[in-house]
Amino acid sequence: MKIMHEQLSFQGNNSFNIKWDDFPHFTFPWHFHSEFELVYVIQSFGRRFVADHTENFSNGDLVLIGPNLPHYWKNDEVFHKNDPDYKVNAIVVHFPADFFEQQLESYPEFLAIKKLLKRAARGIQFPKTTTSRLDKKLRQLLKLSGMELTLAFLSLLNELAQEKDWKQLASESYQPDLKNWTGTRMDKVMHLVNTNYRQQIKLDDIATEIGMNASAFSRYFKEKTGKSFIRFINEMRIGYACKLLQENRMNIADIGFESGFNNLSNFNRCFKSIVAQSPQHYRKHFLEKHF
Incomplete structure (x- = not known):
C-alpha cells in the first residue's frame, strides 16, 4: 500500500x-x-x-x-x-x-x-x-x-x-521506511496553502511561486499528498467551516464566505461531497450530540 x-x-x-x-x-x-x-x-x-x-x-x-x-x-x-x-x-x-x-x-x-x-x-x-x-x-x-x-x-x-x-502497538523491531517529504519546495507550498486557503488561491499562482509549470506542479502535489490540489484546498476550507459550524455563532452563508467559497451553492455542494451531509444537518447533529 x-x-x-x-x-x-x-x-x-x-x-x-x-x-x-x-x-x-x-x-x-x-x-x-x-x-x-x-x-x-x-x-x-x-x-x-x-x-x-x-x-x-x-x-x-x-x-x-x-x-x-x-x-x-x-x-x-x-x-x-x-x-x-x-x-x-x-x-x-x-x-x-x-x-x-x-x-x-x-x-x-x-x-x-x-x-x-x-x-x-x-x-x-x-x-x-x-x-x-x-x-x-x-x-x-x-x-x-x-x-x-x-x-x-x-x-x-x-x-x-x-x-x-x-x-x-508497533513492535520494538519496527523501523519506519519513510520517504523524505520535508524538502524546502513542499515546505514552501504548504506555507502558501496554509496562509491563503481562505482566499481565492489558484494552482497556477502556487506553481509560479515555486518555479514549476501548472501541469508539473499538479502531478508533484498529487504525488506528495495523495490528493489533487483543488481537493486538498477544499478539504482545508471545509475543515475550517466545520469548526465555525460547531461554534454556532455565524449563519451558513457567512461561514461559506469566511471559509473561502465564493457562493453559497458551491459551499453547500463541496461540503456535502466531503462530509456527506449538508452544513445545516452537520450543525444540527453536532449540537444535538454535544449540547
Missing part, C-alpha cells in the same frame, strides 16, 4: 486541532504526518493499522499516535453500503511534535506527560475502562477554546499518562 504524507494545518492561533468526525466511513488512506494524533472512536468498527500492528477496533477505541508513525482506520464493508445505521463518530486531536517542548524537558510536573509522548512513538491503545472514565472530558474539548481548551487538554494528557493498563 502506497503511503501518503498528510500535511496538517492549524487554524488561527490554535496550538492544536480538535475535530468531530461524522462520516459514513473512514476515508483517509495509509498515511503519516509530523504531528501527534489522538483518536477516540465513539461509534464505528473495523480494522486499525498502526505501523506493523493491526487489530479490530470498535466503539470506545482510544489510540495515541506519535509523529511520522503510519496509520490507517478501515471500516468493515457494511459501512460502504449507504446504510444510515452505520457511520463514524469520532473525536480527533492533532498537536505538534514540539507541543510544550520546553516544559516537558524542564519541569518535573510534566514528566509523566513526557513519558507518555515518548511511548506514543510506537502508538498506544488505552483500555475501554479508560475511555468510559474520560468520555465526558474528551467530548468537553469540542466545546472549549483558548486557554480553557489548552488547560483541559493538558489535564486529559496527564490522566492518560497516569494510566497503567495501556498497550504498545
Whole structure:
C-alpha cells in the first residue's frame, strides 16, 4: 500500500486541532504526518493499522499516535453500503511534535506527560475502562477554546499518562521506511496553502511561486499528498467551516464566505461531497450530540 504524507494545518492561533468526525466511513488512506494524533472512536468498527500492528477496533477505541508513525482506520464493508445505521463518530486531536517542548524537558510536573509522548512513538491503545472514565472530558474539548481548551487538554494528557493498563502497538523491531517529504519546495507550498486557503488561491499562482509549470506542479502535489490540489484546498476550507459550524455563532452563508467559497451553492455542494451531509444537518447533529 502506497503511503501518503498528510500535511496538517492549524487554524488561527490554535496550538492544536480538535475535530468531530461524522462520516459514513473512514476515508483517509495509509498515511503519516509530523504531528501527534489522538483518536477516540465513539461509534464505528473495523480494522486499525498502526505501523506493523493491526487489530479490530470498535466503539470506545482510544489510540495515541506519535509523529511520522503510519496509520490507517478501515471500516468493515457494511459501512460502504449507504446504510444510515452505520457511520463514524469520532473525536480527533492533532498537536505538534514540539507541543510544550520546553516544559516537558524542564519541569518535573510534566514528566509523566513526557513519558507518555515518548511511548506514543510506537502508538498506544488505552483500555475501554479508560475511555468510559474520560468520555465526558474528551467530548468537553469540542466545546472549549483558548486557554480553557489548552488547560483541559493538558489535564486529559496527564490522566492518560497516569494510566497503567495501556498497550504498545508497533513492535520494538519496527523501523519506519519513510520517504523524505520535508524538502524546502513542499515546505514552501504548504506555507502558501496554509496562509491563503481562505482566499481565492489558484494552482497556477502556487506553481509560479515555486518555479514549476501548472501541469508539473499538479502531478508533484498529487504525488506528495495523495490528493489533487483543488481537493486538498477544499478539504482545508471545509475543515475550517466545520469548526465555525460547531461554534454556532455565524449563519451558513457567512461561514461559506469566511471559509473561502465564493457562493453559497458551491459551499453547500463541496461540503456535502466531503462530509456527506449538508452544513445545516452537520450543525444540527453536532449540537444535538454535544449540547
